[in-house]
Amino acid sequence: RRTYIGSMPGKVIQAMRKAKRTNPLFLLDEIDKMGSDFRGDPAAALLEVLDPEQNSTFNDHYLEVDYDLSNVMFVTTANTLNIPPALLDRMEIIRIAGYTEDEKIEIAKRHLIPGQKQAHGLEDHEFSINDDALKLIIRRYTREAGVRNLEREIASLARKAVKEILSNGVKSVEITPDNIEKYLGVPKYRYGEAELEDQVGVVTGLAWTEVGGEILTIEGVMMPGKGKMTVTGNLRDVMKESIQAANAYVRSRSVDFGISPSLFERKDIHVHVPEGATPKDGPSAGVAMVTAIISVLTGIPVRKDVAMTGEITLRGRVLPIGGLKEKLLAALRAGIKKVVIPEENVKDLAEIPETIKNALEIIPVSRMDEVLKVALVRMPEPISWEEPAAAVAGGEAEQGTSHITAH
Template sequence: KHLIPHAITKHGLDVKEWAITDEALLTLIRRYTREAGVRNLERELSSLARKAVKQLMLSKEKTVRVTDANLSDFLGVPKFRFGEVEAEDQIGVVTGLAWTEVGGELLTIEAAMMPGKGRMTVTGNLRDVMKESISAAASYVRSRAVDFGIEPPLFDKRDIHVHVPEGATPKDGPSAGVAMVTAIVSVMTGIPTRRDVAMTGEITLRGRVLPIGGLKEKLLAALRGGIKTVLIPEENVKDLTDISDSVKNSLEIIPVSRMDEVISRALTRAPEPIEWEETSVKPEETPAVETPPVEEEVPGLTAH
């Protein structure tokens, strides 16, 4: 009600000469701006108005209408990826939740397994705390292997690669631990994860789920991305009093205190435990995490 009339007046346009549809405005907010205020939104609207003036002067058109279909013609390719739920249940793909300076984000975590010698590689511009979280997740899964239906020798015959997409953005924090465990269990058991479930929580080597920060922003990101169920640490239940009823009523928020609860709800079916006796296979330590070096500090995602 204020920004659009201001842009029209500022650039000498008439209300009949320039218009933007509601769909285009929503896409503009979601994919071209990312901030707590409206400064960048005002800047982008001014850019649209200037280009409308130019188009009106160079053509015989009397009206310029910005739609969702032609928005990129005016502003170029979208600057930001708006979180959306995965299209289908997949093996080794888990939706976590992250906090940023301008709100919450869906955090996709991928795990792949291949023949190898027990190495684990992590990529995605991850900082120290998140890399340590992945190491803890791998150790936990290995310690509970038979409970998840995984034969222990498999760890020494396969390499696992954990990747967090959008590598240009640094990522840090421990709260993706439960998602890391879920991704590793999924890829090692071949059981898909539910695409409509997101989760947040720090993990311990004993399988406890510890509290996190930024719950409000993370729940808003889940709702925005089309998530139906969110698993949160039980110790964060007290923080739900700060969340609006409209958000809580739109999501199934499930408190969890143990990793077993997460696995049972996040996978499409529960893993079946197996019986396993120690053999002559010599146990090895959990492999060290390999990751490319981070060269510079830039603002990023925080799973805290």
């Protein structure tokens, strides 16, 4: 006996019975949040369900006969691609970008505000939020790719408006930027401000997160030491390796950047990415890391109105990145004027709204030298450097000794 008293068919068969159709649509929400425990692994069970080669003979332990699921359409949703690779291989990925600020304002005006007025029994003349206040709520009280928290904040305003109308006898409540703190309290988020002045070793990078784009400040400092490289800021493995690659690239071309190679043996470099409580990963901050290290070693400031994104190679090539739309939105929010992107990402600009492209000067680059021309206040001047005579002589002596020993 494979079942127990009171057992029922599995969820898939139950849903088919409920639909009363052989070709329904199944929506599996938040599939990246699945977890396995002692009762089994749902991902393993879904392999058979989602694979079109296998699901025509789906076997339910209760029925103990094969059931054909080949006509069922399965749609799954996820915030990240942190899904078992075997399961991901059986899906077609459709990326849906977060809403822009203008889209959120329109969604709020057409759907969220009317919906909350109806839910709280408010007439049109009793409650209103002007456009500037709505923009302020989106920027300073929410940080998300969707509009769930925005709806929550609008609901909070509607409740407080009802209370004020009933308690104080006012006829209507209008929310403006001047009185918004009275209803929602102090702003919860900093609205991505860029640096106020050109600084040495401070670079504005761009990052993609689950809640949209973010600006990422990368700081570098130099101090007396023995050539040690320190990285901090809750960085994951890929980002740490990106900093190591950036450091190796700068050292390999130090003479071209006007840096004496002997400097690396006498100075320690510390690279820090602020907001240490937030985990950070990915290779797309590579060009920003290189710029920060060169700026620190040469003492040349980095322009405050330039942001950049791109992966770096040891040869100085700039490789493409993902999440371009969200990153450009973050740059626009922060008041950035110029954004440096990899040349191979130019094709992705076709999907970016014209309003964003017109507000930013987007500069495609393929090599690190092009980034430095845009990012630094002035280009570093190359120096001529020869290996110290003592080191060369020592090297020749070693070669000579080894040659004699070999014979």
